[in-house]
Amino acid sequence: MDTIIFQNESLPVQVELENVALRKMHSEILHLHDNVEIIVINSGTVICSAGEDNFELRAGDVCLINHKQMHRICANGEARCAYKVLNVGVSLLMQNPLIYQKYLKPMIEDNSFSHISFDGNSGAAAKIAELITDIEELLHTLPSGYELRLIALLHLLFHEIYLTYVNEPKKPPMENNAFIQQKMIEYIYNHFNEEIILDDIAHAGNVSRSQCAKIFKKYAHLSPMNFLNKHRLEISLHLLRSTTNSVSEIAQSCGFFDQSYFNRLFLREYGCTPLAYRKSGWNTPSIS
Template sequence: MPDVYKQSFKQNYTNNIELSIFNCGLERCAPGQTWGPGIRDHYLIHLVVSGRGTFEVGGRTFAVAPGDLFFARPSQLIRYSADEQQPWEYSWVGFNGACAHKLAAQLPFTDEQPVHHTSDPDGMRTALTNIYSSRGLQPQNEAAMVGYLYLFISALMKETSEAKPHSTSSSSQYVLNAIKYIQFNYSHDISIDDVAKSVGVSRSHLYRVFMLNVGKSPIDYLTDYRINEACKLLRAGNLSIAEVAVSVGFFDQFYFSRVFKRAKGVPPSKYLASQTDAAETPDAE
C-alpha cells in the first residue's frame, strides 16, 4: 500500500463574510482511518480520488468509491471511514458564509443522497488542487482560494442542472428566488409576507422549503443577513450605529442593538470598539 500522507491548510481568520474557506487539503488515509462521529460548523465536500470508504449521516451508511463526492452540512452528525483493504485518498474543502446556504442548495446533494458521482473526476480534482495550491495568509491568497472555490462550485452546479434539467420549479428554486429578493431588499422595511409574495408561495410553504434547503427559517435568514451586512458597515467605520441600523433595515436603533447582541454576543457598540482596537494593534509574529 502507498504511504499515507496529509497536506492541509486551515484558515484561522477570514475577511470574507460572503464565502469563506475554513480548510482544504488532500490525504491518503491509513486502513480503517476514521473521523467522527462528530459535527462540523461548516459545509464540507470530499472527492475520493482512489480507494474506498464509507460515509455515515442521518442514520444511514453510504459506500463511497473513486469519483464520488460526499457532502456534509453544518451541525450534521457524521462519520467517515477508510476501507480496511483499499483505504481511500481524497481531496476536500470546507467552507461557510452568508452565500454558502444558497450555493449549497444548488449542488447535486440532498439529505437523502449526500453522495454524488461526478462525470468529471479529473476536473473536480484539479479544481480542489487549485484551491489548496493558492493557500496563504495574505488577502490575495484568500481571494484566489475563494475564486477557485466558486469555479469548483460552478462545476458542481453544472452537473446538478444537467441531471435535473426541469427542476426550476423545485423547492430549492423558491428558496433561491427568496434569497435574491432578500439580498436586494434587506435594507427596506420588508416582511416575510413580502418575501413569500415575491416568489409566489404562501408564508407557511416558504417556511417549509427554507427549513428543508437552508436549515433555518426565512426570518432567521433575513435577520442573519442584515446583521452580517451591519458588521461590514461597522468595520468600515464610516457610519454611526444608528446609521448602520437604518442602512440594514432596522428603523429602531434599540431593537437593532438587541438583535445584534443576540446574534453576535455583544452589542454593536462593543463590536465596533473591538474592531477599532484590532485595527490599532500591530500584528504579532
Template sequence: MKLKSLHLINGLYEKVIYDEHTIPLVTCIDNFDEYTSRQWSMHWHEGFEFTTLLQGKCQYQVQDSNNKLTTISLKPDDGIFINSAALHSVQALEPNTITACCVLPPTFFEFKSFMTLKNSSVLPISRSGVNYLYWSREDKQDHIISESIEELCKLSEKEIGYELHSVELVCRIWRLMLVSFQQHHYDQIKQPKNIQSERIRSTIQFIHENYQRPHLTVNDLASAANISRAECFRAFKAVLNQTPMEYLNDYRMSMAEMFLITTTRSVKEITQMCGFNTASYFGKEFHRRYETTPKKYRLEKSSVVN
C-alpha cells in the same frame, strides 16, 4: 482598514468581472479577515467556481440538487467546485482563514477548438443538476486539484506563456474533476428548476432591498414572491431550514454588525437603519448572538478598521 463585502446586484447575483487578457479568468487569494463577519453572504454567479483552502477553517453552504441547503466544512488543502448559478455562502470559522479561488465563465470552453471538449466534458457537469462537488486532501488524486487551483491563483501575468499555463491548469483541474464526478455516479440528466428555489430567490432579494423597514411581516415577504403565507414558510423550511423571519432577523443582524465595525453611527441610528423596532430589543438580540453589547463589540473590533 475598511472591511470588504461581496458586490451583489439584483439581490443575490454577483457580477464577476473577468481579467482583460486573452484568457477569461478570475483568480484570487482571499483572507477572510478582510471581509465583514469573515464571510461571503448567500449569492450566485454564472461562472464555475473552484476553491481550495490554504489555511484556517471555513464552511460552505450550498443549495444542493434537491434544493436543500448543504453544509460542507473545509480543512487546509480540501477543495470545492460550485456549479454555475448555484446559491452558496462561505463563512470562515477562525481568524486568518485563506482560500485560493478561481472562476471560469461558462463561455471559457466555447473557443471553436474546444467545442468537442465542451460537449463531452463540460456539458455533462453543467447540466447535471449537481450544484457542487467536494474533494478531500485525503484523496491523492483529488489533492492534485487543490494543488492546481493554488498554482493557478499564484500565476503571474508577467510569466512567459502565462495564457498557455493558465489553460493547461484549467484543463487539468476540469479533467480530474470530471473523473471524480463520474466516480461518484451522479445522475447526469439536467433536472428542472425547482419552483421553491426560485421563490426563495425572489423573497431573499426583497429582504435585502427592504430590511430597513421596521414592520416587515411574513405576508409582505410572501406577496413579494406572489405566493401564500403558508407556501412562504414551506419554501424557507425546505431550502434554508429557517423561517422567513429568522432569515430576516439574521440578515438585519449581519448588516448591523457591518455598520458597527465600518461606520461611526450611533447604536440608535444603526438600530433604525436595520429595521429593529427599539434599541433595547436590538441590544438584547445582539447580546444573545455575540455575548457582548454593541458598544463593546465595536471597541473590540476597532483595531480591525483603524
C-alpha cells in the same frame, strides 16, 4: 477572521483566507450567491452543508459549491480550522462561448449539482489546491498580463473539476420548492435595507405565507423573518468593520429602523453590542 487577498469589481474573482475557530460563537446562515465557490481546507475540520447534504471536510480536502446553491460552513465543535476560498463569477467563465457551452454550462447550470468534494489524498485535490495557490500568488503580485494567466489557470482548474463531475452519479433534478426558495432569498438580498414583511417575501416566491414559512424551514432551517434578520446582522458586521459610519447609520442601512431593536438582536446573536464589537477589534464575537 476572514482575510481578503484579492477582490476587484471589474474582475469577478476573489480569494479569501478564513479561520473557523473564530466563529465558535456564531455560525453563518445558509446562503447562496452567483459565484462558484471552491474551498481548500488548510488545517482542522469543518462541517459543510450544501443542497440537502451535510459532510465533513478535513485538512487537504477540496470542495466546490455550485452557484445558486444553499450552503454554509461551520466549525466542527471546538476544533480550530483554517481554509482558503476561491470565488469565481459565472460571468468570467462565460467569456469563451465554445468552452462555456460545451463544458462549463452543462456542469454549473445542472440544478441537481450542488457540490463536489475531493479527498485530500487524491491527485485531483492536490492539483486543484496547487492551482488555487498559483492563482493566489498571481493575484497577490499582479504582474504584467496577469489577467491572461488567470484565465489560463482557471481553465486548468475547471478541467480537473469537470473530469470528476462527468464521472459522478447524477442526482434527481432540483425540487420546484428549491427554485422558489432561491427567488425568495434573492428578494431578501436585494431588499434587506427596506421595510420587509412576511407578505413581501411570500409574494417574491408567489406562494402563501404558510407555504413560504414551510419552504424556509426545510431549506434554510429558519423562519423567513429570522433569516432576514440574520442576513441584516451579517451585513452590519461587515459595515462595522469596514466603515466609520455610526451605529445608527449602519442600523438604518441594514433595514433596522429601530436602533434599540437592532442592538437587542445584535447582543442576542453575538454576545455584545454593535459598539462593543467595533471597539473589540473584531476578535469577539467571531464573524462569518
